[in-house]
Amino acid sequence: MNYYSESINNLIEELAGLPNIGPKSAQRLAFHILNLPEKRVERMAETILTARKKICLCERCFNLSDQKVCPICSNPKRDPSTVMVVEEPSDLAAYEKTGQYRGLYHVLHGAVNPMVGVQPENLKLKELLQRLQREDIKEVIIATNSTVEGEATALWISKYVKQAGIKVTRIASGVPVGGALEFIDEMTLFRALEGRTEL
Amino acid sequence: MNYYSESINNLIEELAGLPNIGPKSAQRLAFHILNLPEKRVERMAETILTARKKICLCERCFNLSDQKVCPICSNPKRDPSTVMVVEEPSDLAAYEKTGQYRGLYHVLHGAVNPMVGVQPENLKLKELLQRLQREDIKEVIIATNSTVEGEATALWISKYVKQAGIKVTRIASGVPVGGALEFIDEMTLFRALEGRTEL
Numbered sequence: 001m002n003y004y005s006e007s008i009n010n011l012i013e014e015l016a017g018l019p020n021i022g023p024k025s026a027q028r029l030a031f032h033i034l035n036l037p038e039k040r041v042e043r044m045a046e047t048i049l050t051a052r053k054k055i056c057l058c059e060r061c062f063n064l065s066d067q068k069v070c071p072i073c074s075n076p077k078r079d080p081s082t083v084m085v086v087e088e089p090s091d092l093a094a095y096e097k098t099g100q101y102r103g104l105y106h107v108l109h110g111a112v113n114p115m116v117g118v119q120p121e122n123l124k125l126k127e128l129l130q131r132l133q134r135e136d137i138k139e140v141i142i143a144t145n146s147t148v149e150g151e152a153t154a155l156w157i158s159k160y161v162k163q164a165g166i167k168v169t170r171i172a173s174g175v176p177v178g179g180a181l182e183f184i185d186e187m188t189l190f191r192a193l194e195g196r197t198e199l
Numbered sequence: 200m201n202y203y204s205e206s207i208n209n210l211i212e213e214l215a216g217l218p219n220i221g222p223k224s225a226q227r228l229a230f231h232i233l234n235l236p237e238k239r240v241e242r243m244a245e246t247i248l249t250a251r252k253k254i255c256l257c258e259r260c261f262n263l264s265d266q267k268v269c270p271i272c273s274n275p276k277r278d279p280s281t282v283m284v285v286e287e288p289s290d291l292a293a294y295e296k297t298g299q300y301r302g303l304y305h306v307l308h309g310a311v312n313p314m315v316g317v318q319p320e321n322l323k324l325k326e327l328l329q330r331l332q333r334e335d336i337k338e339v340i341i342a343t344n345s346t347v348e349g350e351a352t353a354l355w356i357s358k359y360v361k362q363a364g365i366k367v368t369r370i371a372s373g374v375p376v377g378g379a380l381e382f383i384d385e386m387t388l389f390r391a392l393e394g395r396t397e398l
Contacts, residue, residue, distance in 0.1 A: 003270065004270070008250055020227070031287075041251040051209065052233060052237055064207055
């Protein structure tokens with residue numbers, strides 16, 4: 001790309017390093033940024049820096065936060081007796097978007113995956129067990145992904161939560177809303193049958 | 200999005216303001232950035248700022264540049280007697296990627312479009328006519344887009360270039376390489392027929 005000046009090349013390369021941004025998108029983004037007013041670009045750079053500098057994990061639920069305790073954990077309207085365990089902050093965000101869950105969370109930052117070297121001790125599992133002792137938790141809802149790793153992690157957690165004498169539940173597996181049966185894999189259909197509820 | 204801390208929200212909103220970045224992509228990009236080492240994020244912010252601060256238009260061809268004269272215009276290996284007229288810097292980039300064009304460029308920064316108030320005087324057309332007088336140009340290749348506006352602009356330019364006694368050409372319209380005739384619109388097929396060359 002020697003047809004651009006160096007600083008433009010650097011910008012395009014920097015943007016192309018982001019996930020799901022190919023060279024064409026990077027170029028389009030770069031031209032967009034170069035066309036913005038300088039004040040606006042200063043604000044953008046500042047926002048990126050500030051977010052990265054302030055970022056930390058909530059010391060209670062390990063959600064991404066810029067305070068010691070995240071907005072969810074510090075919200076007095078949330079029910080602290082229910083804890084939903086998720087793999088990633090984006091899973092938490094997905095559940096928050098439903099607007100239906102009023103309890104707290106616990107973010108593991110991954111799932112047990114010995115193939116790539118992720119052992120229970122690499123996740124925020126010890127911290128979850130500590131919360132079970134310290135906090136007055138009535139139910140742990142396991143919302144890890146419906147993958148091999150997610151299921152293995154769910155199993156691991158459920159064992160310890162049961163030992164602590166606390167109710168443990170797993171989010172339902174089944175046919176997605178709007179899903180046509182004929183296009184759904186057998187494993188999901190089997191799970192949907194298993195998890196059937198009385199009407 | 201009150202389930203994220205303010206600085207994370209700000210970052211997601213900032214990224215969602217970029218073209219072709221929806222809310223989901225913005226969130227994914229934000230999490231990616233927040234996971235990068237702090238030094239890396241500082242470099243990113245710096246690259247964005249530097250590119251925007253240094254950006255200017257090449258005083259000869261009006262390509263985006265961080266120097267008074269862009270790398271193409273200042274390259275002694277390029278042929279200054281041929282000038283390709285394009286609408287945008289990204290069009291120039293597209294032709295540079297072919298690696299086949301060795302002349303210089305002239306970037307108009309748009310096309311004549313009275314519907315949205317873009318008149319010839321809003322484009323770098325006066326500057327093109329000045330170049331025709333000042334520089335020793337033998338051929339002007341018009342590579343504006345094959346749209347109504349691009350064609351109107353091409354017509355406008357060709358009139359003045361001809362008046363200056365300089366050869367003026369238009370890039371060919373026709374069937375794209377790999378294009379199957381049955382899926383190609385009639386106007387393109389007509390142009391391809393009109394522009395047929397002897398074998």
